[in-house]
Amino acid sequence: MFELSAVALSKSPTTSREECADDHNASPLSTTFYEDTCPEAEAIIFAWVDRAVSEDPRMAASLLRLHFHDCFGCDASVLLDDIEGFVGEKTAGPNLNSLRGFEVVDAIKSELETVCPSTVSCADILASAARDSVLVSGGPGWDVLMGRRDSLGASRDAANNNIPAPNSTVEILVAKFQSAGLTLNDMVALSGAHTLGKARCPTFRSRLAGSAHSTGPKVNLEFLQSLQQLCSGPDSNSTLAELDLVTPATFDNQYYVNLVSGEGLLQSDQVLFAGDDRTRQIVESYAEDPMTFFEDFKLSMVRMGSLGPLTGKEGEIRRNCRIAN
Numbered sequence: 001m002f003e004l005s006a007v008a009l010s011k012s013p014t015t016s017r018e019e020c021a022d023d024h025n026a027s028p029l030s031t032t033f034y035e036d037t038c039p040e041a042e043a044i045i046f047a048w049v050d051r052a053v054s055e056d057p058r059m060a061a062s063l064l065r066l067h068f069h070d071c072f073g074c075d076a077s078v079l080l081d082d083i084e085g086f087v088g089e090k091t092a093g094p095n096l097n098s099l100r101g102f103e104v105v106d107a108i109k110s111e112l113e114t115v116c117p118s119t120v121s122c123a124d125i126l127a128s129a130a131r132d133s134v135l136v137s138g139g140p141g142w143d144v145l146m147g148r149r150d151s152l153g154a155s156r157d158a159a160n161n162n163i164p165a166p167n168s169t170v171e172i173l174v175a176k177f178q179s180a181g182l183t184l185n186d187m188v189a190l191s192g193a194h195t196l197g198k199a200r201c202p203t204f205r206s207r208l209a210g211s212a213h214s215t216g217p218k219v220n221l222e223f224l225q226s227l228q229q230l231c232s233g234p235d236s237n238s239t240l241a242e243l244d245l246v247t248p249a250t251f252d253n254q255y256y257v258n259l260v261s262g263e264g265l266l267q268s269d270q271v272l273f274a275g276d277d278r279t280r281q282i283v284e285s286y287a288e289d290p291m292t293f294f295e296d297f298k299l300s301m302v303r304m305g306s307l308g309p310l311t312g313k314e315g316e317i318r319r320n321c322r323i324a325n
Contacts, residue, residue, distance in 0.1 A: 028311040029145035033124075038116035042128055042144075045108050049132040052104045057249040060133040061197030062101035067130035067305070068193065069099060069163065074309045075151035076122035078159075079105060081322040092159030098200075102322070105129070109321050122321035123148035127305050137196060139251030142298040145306055149315035152324050166199070167206035168268040170276040181307050182300070188272055188282040189296040190304065195255035196248070198240040199265055201231035207267045220262030227265075241265055253290035256283050 034041045052059045069089075070078040078095070079102065080088035089095055105125055112120045124146045135141045164176050177187040208228050230241055242248040243265050244255050255269070260283065264270035272279045286293035316325050 029147040029306055029309065031143040031145055033146035034116075034120060038112065038119045040115055041112060041120050041124075041146075044111050044115065045125060045128045046132045046135075048104060048108045048111070049129050050136050052101075053133065053136050057137075058198065059101055059104065060137045060249070060251070061193075061243075062099070063104060063126075063129045063133040064193055064196065066099060066101050066105070067126045068190075069095060069159070070123065070126050071304050071307070073151075073307070074123050074127060074148055074305050075315060076126060076148075076318065076321060077151040077154035079122055079126075079321045080151075080154045080324065083323065086153070087156050088154040089156050089159040092156045092163075094163040094165075095159060105321055109318075113319060118317050118319060121148050121150045121315075121317050123150055123309065125321070131301070133196075134251050137249065137251040140294040140298050142302060145302060147311055148309040149311060150318045150321075150324075151310060151315050164268060166203040166266040166268050168271075170271050170279055173268060173271075182304060184278060185282060185296065186300040186303060188279050188286070189293065189300040191269065191272060192253070192255050192286065192293055192297055194243045194266070194269055195251055195253070197243045198248075199243055201236045201239045201241070204241070204266050205231070207265070207270065223261075223263045243269075253286050253293045256287040256293065259283050260287050 049060075049063060052063070066078060067074070070076060078089050078099070080086075080090075082088050082091060090099065105122065108125050108129065109120075109122060112125070124144075127146070127148065128144050131142060131144050162176065164173050168176075173187055174184050177183070177190075182190075204227065208224055208231070227241065230236075231239055233239065244258060245263065246258065247254045255264075258264055259270060259273040262270070262274075264273065273283045274280075286296075319325055
């Protein structure tokens with residue numbers, strides 16, 4: 001789901017959303033960071049994202065997920081390839097044969113290096129491409145704070161240990177997000193990214209366990225049986241299911257409508273409605289009002305992207321996003 005980096009964060013998890021928004025005024029990140037040094041940066045990134053998603057609608061979810069799995073820290077560590085003497089994060093369990101979109105990032109970086117060499121970080125490319133992926137899929141836009149720098153290394157252990165598993169409980173999800181300085185509301189809002197994308201059968205088998213004997217108003221037996229049928233074939237480990245069966249290529253609030261109907265694909269999705277009264281209330285509010293979801297999602301994305309990045313003279317600006325300079 002979401003990678004929580006090993007960076008220690010000082011912000012209290014109980015800090016209000018308004019206080020965190022005010023904190024951005026003092027942040028070294030800025031919406032005008034490249035105004036003088038590379039004014040074409042965001043237009044170049046958008047053009048590549050728009051092209052990639054038009055050719056492959058699934059790419060919107062893939063680019064959005066790259067940013068999630070890079071944060072919190074948001075330092076482009078997830079982009080580093082394994083080389084002799086160095087193991088990156090791409091082979092971590094939650095990332096292996098799962099993350100995609102690296103070639104799109106490569107293309108963006110290549111053009112930016114031609115237009116304004118050694119200026120725009122790979123971490124900022126990921127943050128901007130995530131916003132653009134939402135926008136071209138029908139979702140909201142927001143001003144992306146820029147000025148991140150790229151890491152010199154990566155942590156495979158952090159990726160393995162900190163990304164919540166698809167069978168996580170609400171308690172585990174809340175703990176992971178709070179450890180990074182994000183709230184319960186942030187967690188539910190950011191989970192709405194699952195309105196785009198697909199997942200392989202092994203990631204939601206826990207959702208199917210015992211479904212034949214499941215009862216209760218929060219269980220959708222017809223949906224679970226359809227998933228069982230989908231994942232019953234000999235090659236089911238590679239079979240993909242839409243995270244949102246209704247509007248799979250559109251960024252909207254249908255994900256939350258699905259949860260209310262018992263049609264969350266991952267166990268860690270459905271528990272937001274079925275496993276906790278606090279998260280259920282938020283899910284219901286988003287299902288009823290898409291604009292409330294959009295506003296909260298935008299704020300939570302800005303907050304997530306601002307937690308613990310490398311800035312100033314830290315890290316570097318990679319010339320190739322796959323290897324450190």
